Amino acid sequence: MKTETKIEKEAEEVLNKILKKQKPSMKFPIRSLSNVKYDPKHGFFELKGQKKERTLTVSTIKTFAQTLRMMALSKEVIRKNDIATKREAYYISKNWEAAKFDEQPESDAVMDDIEAMFAVNREQLGFVAGEKGGGLVAGDLKVIDIDSETKKPIEIDCTQFGSGAYSIPSIIEHFNFKTSAKFILVIETIGMFERLNKHKYWRNAKCILIGMGGVPTRSTRRFIRKLSDAKNIPVYVFTDGDPYGYFSIYRTLKVGSGNAAHINEYFCVPKAKFIGITPQDIIDFKLPSHKLKEVDNKKIKDVLKNDPFLKENKEWEKALKQLEKMGVRAEQQALAKWGLNYVIDKYLPKKLADKKSWLP
Amino acid sequence: MTQTKLIDIKKKDNNVKIKAEELAKELRSVSVSEFFEKNRHLLGYDNLTKALLTVIKEAVDNSIDACEEANIPADINVKIEKLKTNKFKVIVEDNGPGIVKEHIPAVFASLLYGSKFHRLRQSRGIQGIGISSAVLYAQLTTGKSTKIVSKISPKRPAHFYALHINTLKNEPEIVSEKEVSWKKDHGTKVELELEANYQKGSRSVDQYLKQAAIVNPHVKITYTNPENKKFIFPRTTKDLPVEPKEIKPHPYGIELGVLIRMLKMSKHKKLKSFLTKEFSRVSPKIAEEILKLAQLDPTTISSEVSRDEAEKLLNAIKDTKIRNPPLDCLSPIGSDLLKKSLRKEMDVDFCEAITRPPSVYRGFPFLVEAAICYGGELEQEKSVKLQRFANKVPLLYQQAACATTKAISGTKWNSYGLSQSRGSLPVGPALIVVHIASVWVPFTSESKEAIAPYPEIEKEIRLALQECGRKLGSFIRKKKKAVQEEQKKEYITTFLPHIMIGLKDILDLNESKEKRIEKNLKEILEKSRK
Numbered sequence: 001m002k003t004e005t006k007i008e009k010e011a012e013e014v015l016n017k018i019l020k021k022q023k024p025s026m027k028f029p030i031r032s033l034s035n036v037k038y039d040p041k042h043g044f045f046e047l048k049g050q051k052k053e054r055t056l057t058v059s060t061i062k063t064f065a066q067t068l069r070m071m072a073l074s075k076e077v078i079r080k081n082d083i084a085t086k087r088e089a090y091y092i093s094k095n096w097e098a099a100k101f102d103e104q105p106e107s108d109a110v111m112d113d114i115e116a117m118f119a120v121n122r123e124q125l126g127f128v129a130g131e132k133g134g135g136l137v138a139g140d141l142k143v144i145d146i147d148s149e150t151k152k153p154i155e156i157d158c159t160q161f162g163s164g165a166y167s168i169p170s171i172i173e174h175f176n177f178k179t180s181a182k183f184i185l186v187i188e189t190i191g192m193f194e195r196l197n198k199h200k201y202w203r204n205a206k207c208i209l210i211g212m213g214g215v216p217t218r219s220t221r222r223f224i225r226k227l228s229d230a231k232n233i234p235v236y237v238f239t240d241g242d243p244y245g246y247f248s249i250y251r252t253l254k255v256g257s258g259n260a261a262h263i264n265e266y267f268c269v270p271k272a273k274f275i276g277i278t279p280q281d282i283i284d285f286k287l288p289s290h291k292l293k294e295v296d297n298k299k300i301k302d303v304l305k306n307d308p309f310l311k312e313n314k315e316w317e318k319a320l321k322q323l324e325k326m327g328v329r330a331e332q333q334a335l336a337k338w339g340l341n342y343v344i345d346k347y348l349p350k351k352l353a354d355k356k357s358w359l360p
Numbered sequence: 361m362t363q364t365k366l367i368d369i370k371k372k373d374n375n376v377k378i379k380a381e382e383l384a385k386e387l388r389s390v391s392v393s394e395f396f397e398k399n400r401h402l403l404g405y406d407n408l409t410k411a412l413l414t415v416i417k418e419a420v421d422n423s424i425d426a427c428e429e430a431n432i433p434a435d436i437n438v439k440i441e442k443l444k445t446n447k448f449k450v451i452v453e454d455n456g457p458g459i460v461k462e463h464i465p466a467v468f469a470s471l472l473y474g475s476k477f478h479r480l481r482q483s484r485g486i487q488g489i490g491i492s493s494a495v496l497y498a499q500l501t502t503g504k505s506t507k508i509v510s511k512i513s514p515k516r517p518a519h520f521y522a523l524h525i526n527t528l529k530n531e532p533e534i535v536s537e538k539e540v541s542w543k544k545d546h547g548t549k550v551e552l553e554l555e556a557n558y559q560k561g562s563r564s565v566d567q568y569l570k571q572a573a574i575v576n577p578h579v580k581i582t583y584t585n586p587e588n589k590k591f592i593f594p595r596t597t598k599d600l601p602v603e604p605k606e607i608k609p610h611p612y613g614i615e616l617g618v619l620i621r622m623l624k625m626s627k628h629k630k631l632k633s634f635l636t637k638e639f640s641r642v643s644p645k646i647a648e649e650i651l652k653l654a655q656l657d658p659t660t661i662s663s664e665v666s667r668d669e670a671e672k673l674l675n676a677i678k679d680t681k682i683r684n685p686p687l688d689c690l691s692p693i694g695s696d697l698l699k700k701s702l703r704k705e706m707d708v709d710f711c712e713a714i715t716r717p718p719s720v721y722r723g724f725p726f727l728v729e730a731a732i733c734y735g736g737e738l739e740q741e742k743s744v745k746l747q748r749f750a751n752k753v754p755l756l757y758q759q760a761a762c763a764t765t766k767a768i769s770g771t772k773w774n775s776y777g778l779s780q781s782r783g784s785l786p787v788g789p790a791l792i793v794v795h796i797a798s799v800w801v802p803f804t805s806e807s808k809e810a811i812a813p814y815p816e817i818e819k820e821i822r823l824a825l826q827e828c829g830r831k832l833g834s835f836i837r838k839k840k841k842a843v844q845e846e847q848k849k850e851y852i853t854t855f856l857p858h859i860m861i862g863l864k865d866i867l868d869l870n871e872s873k874e875k876r877i878e879k880n881l882k883e884i885l886e887k888s889r890k
Contacts, residue, residue, distance in 0.1 A: 011866040018880050023888065057888040058848045061855040068862025075866055099858040
C-alpha cells in the first residue's frame with residue numbers, strides 16, 4: 001500500500017468514528033527497547049507488538065491535532081514529489097498557530113510515531129533527517145546513482161576522491177553498485193577513516209572503507225546493508241573500545257534500535273562482525289586506556305539488564321563484564337602509541353586474520 | 361594535737377553562728393512587685409515593642425471584662441501618642457461600670473489584687489497582675505505616675521488618682537487625688553507614660569486590636585495610632601454574649617497544695633460537707649465513696665486533716681468516678697457571629713466557623729471554636745496565617761509553643777485542598793482562627809502567650825479544624841473544577857480547528873459534512889472527562 005493511501009485510510013477511520021459520535025483514536029507501536037525482541041535467525045530487533053493508543057480527549061487534543069496536521073503535511077510533500085528535512089517540518093509547523101511545535105524534539109517524536117504507525121520509514125513519508133552528514137565512503141566501489149535532471153544513470157568512483165571521500169545521501173533506495181572488494185570495513189571515527197584513506201589502505205586490503213562519525217545515520221545503515229547484500233561481501237566493524245562503541249554504534253548498525261524498531265528489518269546489517277577494539281585487545285595490544293566514566297558504567301549495567309541482543313550473545317556478555325571489571329576504556333586512535341601506521345601494518349592484518357579475536 | 365583541733369572546731373562553730381546571724385539580718389520577704397521588677401519578661405515586657413502591646417492588652421482586656429460583667433455594650437477608645445523617641449503615652453477609656461473610689465488604688469497599684477483569681481469563671485484577666493504590672497512598668501521606665509479617672513454613676517462625681525506602686529510593700533502610693541467633672545455617665549480612663557516602641561506587622565498593637573474586634577463582635581473599638589491615624593472597628597452585633605457562669609472547682613482538677621489550702625480555709629467543718637459544698641458534682645453519695653476509699657471518717661474536722669491524709673484523699677478522688685463539671689458555664693463567640701465578624705474585617709472567598717460542644721480537661725470545662733477563611737485578600741503561596749484566642753483575647757507571641765499550632769501541624773491538610781509538608785503549617789491563601797474558652801485556660805507562662813498542649817484540648821482543636829477543613833476542601837474542589845471546566849472549554853476552542861484543518865487537508869470534505877464533524881467533535885470533547 002502506498003504511504004499516501006495509508007494516511008488517507010487512517011484519517012477516514014478517525015472521521016467515521018467522529019460521525020458515529022465516538023472518540024477517535026490512533027494506535028502506535030511503543031518505540032523502546034522494552035518492546036523489541038531479538039531472534040538471531042532473523043538478525044534484527046523486531047517489535048513485540050505493544051501499542052499505545054492516543055484517544056482524542058481534552059488532554060490529548062493538541063497532540064492529536066498535531067499528528068493529523070503532520071500526516072497532512074506528509075501527504076502534501078509526497079504528492080509534490082518533494083522532501084522536507086525534520087527541521088524544515090518543524091519550521092512549517094510554526095504556521096499552525098496554537099498547534100505549532102515549540103521545540104524540534106516534539107515534532108520529531110510525532111513524526112516517529114507516524115512512521116511507526118504506518119510501518120514505513122521517514123523517507124517514505126517525504127521526510128529526511130538532513131542534519132548530520134551521512135557516512136563517508138572510499139575504496140573499491142562504483143556507486144550508480146541517477147542524475148536528478150537527465151534521469152540517466154551516473155557512475156561515481158569512490159577511488160577518485162583523493163584525500164576526500166564520497167558522502168552517503170539521505171535517499172539511496174535507487175542505488176546500484178559495482179565492486180570487486182573482499183569486505184567492507186566500517187569505522188567509528190572520521191579521524192581513523194581519514195588515516196586509512198590517506199594511506200589508501202583499501203587498495204592493498206581490497207576493501208571498501210566507510211566512516212560513520214559516531215552512531216550511523218539511517219541511510220548509512222541502509223547503504224551498508226544494500227551494498228553488502230547486493231555484492232554478498234562481509235562487513236567488519238571497527239570502533240572504540242567502550243560501551244558506547246559496542247552498544248550504541250555497533251549494536252545499532254547490526255540489529256537496529258528500540259526507537260526505530262518498525263524499520264529495523266531494512267536498516268540493519270545482521271552479517272556485521274565486530275573486529276575491534278575488544279576488551280581483550282586493550283590487554284593484548286597494551287593500549288593506553290582511560291577510566292570508565294559514570295555514563296559508561298551506567299550503560300554497561302543497563303545493557304546487561306535490558307538489551308535483548310546481549311541476551312542472545314554470551315560472548316558479548318563476557319566481553320562487557322570483562323570491560324566492567326577492568327574499569328577502563330580505549331580509543332581506536334590509542335593504537336598510535338605503537339606508531340602512526342601500526343593500525344595499518346599490524347593491528348588490522350592481525351585482527352582480520354584471527355577470527356577468534358572477533359565478537360559476534 | 362587533738363585538743364587544738366577541738367578548739368579549732370569550736371571556733372569555727374562560733375564563726376558560723378555569727379555569720380548566720382549576719383545573714384539573717386539581710387533576709388526579708390521579697391515583695392511580689394519587687395520580684396516582678398526583676399523578672400518583667402515573665403509578664404510580657406521583654407522588649408520595647410512587646411511592652412507597648414502588653415500595656416494596651418491589659419487595659420483593653422480589663423475594660424471588656426468590666427463592661428461584660430455590668431452588661432454594658434462596650435465602647436472602648438484607645439489612643440497612643442508619641443512623646444519622643446521610645447517614649448509614649450497610652451490612654452484607654454471605656455464606658456464600663458467604673459470602680460468605687462476606695463478600690464481604685466488597690467486595683468491599679470497592687471499586684472495580685474483583683475476579683476477574679478479566687479473563682480472559676482471564663483474571663484479575660486484572672487491573676488490580678490495585668491494592669492498593675494502595666495502601672496509598674498510605666499513607673500520603672502519613666503518614673504511617671506499612672507493617672508486614672510473613674511465614675512460609677514451620672515449622679516456621682518468622677519474621681520481622679522495619680523498612682524505609684526511601692527514595690528517593697530506591694531502597696532499603692534497615692535501621688536494625688538481629687539474629684540473631677542467628667543461628661544461620661546460612667547466608665548474608667550487610664551493614662552500611662554512608658555518607654556516603648558511602636559511597630560506595625562503581625563505582632564503589633566494594630567493587629568491585636570483588629571483581632572480583638574473580630575472575636576468580640578459586641579465591642580466597638582476606636583483606635584488612634586501614634587501617626588494620629590484613626591481606626592474604628594464597629595460592632596457586628598448589639599447582643600451581648602451569654603454571661604459566663606461561675607462554677608465551683610471540679611475534684612479532678614485539684615492539686616495537693618490547693619486541696620490543703622482549701623481544707624484549712626473552708627467554712628465547712630466536717631470533711632463530708634467540705635467535699636459536697638466546695639466542689640462541683642460531688643453528691644453526698646460520691647463524697648462517702650471517696651472517703652471510704654481514702655479510709656477517712658466523714659466527720660473528720662477539715663482543718664485538722666494532715667498532709668498525708670490530704671494525699672490519700674486526693675488519690676481517692678482520682679479513683680472515684682465523678683461526673684463531668686457543668687458545661688453551661690462557658691460563653692463562646694458563636695460560629696455565626698465569628699463568621700460575620702471575619703467577613704466584616706476581611707475580603708475572602710470562603711469563610712466557615714464552628715463551635716465545638718464543651719469538653720473537660722483536668723476537671724476544667726473548656727470549648728474550642730475554629731474558623732477558616734480562604735482566598736480573597738489572603739496571600740497565596742505562603743504558610744497559612746494563624747489567629748489564636750484564649751477567652752476572646754488575641755495571642756500574638758509564642759505561636760510555635762502553642763497547642764493550636766501543634767494541632768494545626770498535626771492535621772492532614774492535603775485532603776482539604778491545602779498543600780502541607782509533614783509536620784508543618786499548611787501553605788495557601790488561608791487564615792485559621794482558633795478560640796479556646798475555659799474557666800481556666802492553661803497558659804504556658806504568666807505572660808499568657810501560648811496554650812499548654814493538653815491532649816484533650818489538642819483533640820478538640822483538631823476535631824474543630826477537621827470539620828472546617830472538610831468544608832474548605834469541598835469549596836476548593838468545586839472552585840478547581842470550575843476553573844478546569846473553563847480551561848477545558850478554552851482548550852477545545854483552541855485546538856478543534858486544527859483537527860478540522862488536518863482532516864480537510866487529507867480528505868475531501870463537503871461543507872455539510874464538515875459542519876457535522878465539527879459539531880460532533882465538540883460534543884465528544886465536552887463530554888470527555890480528562
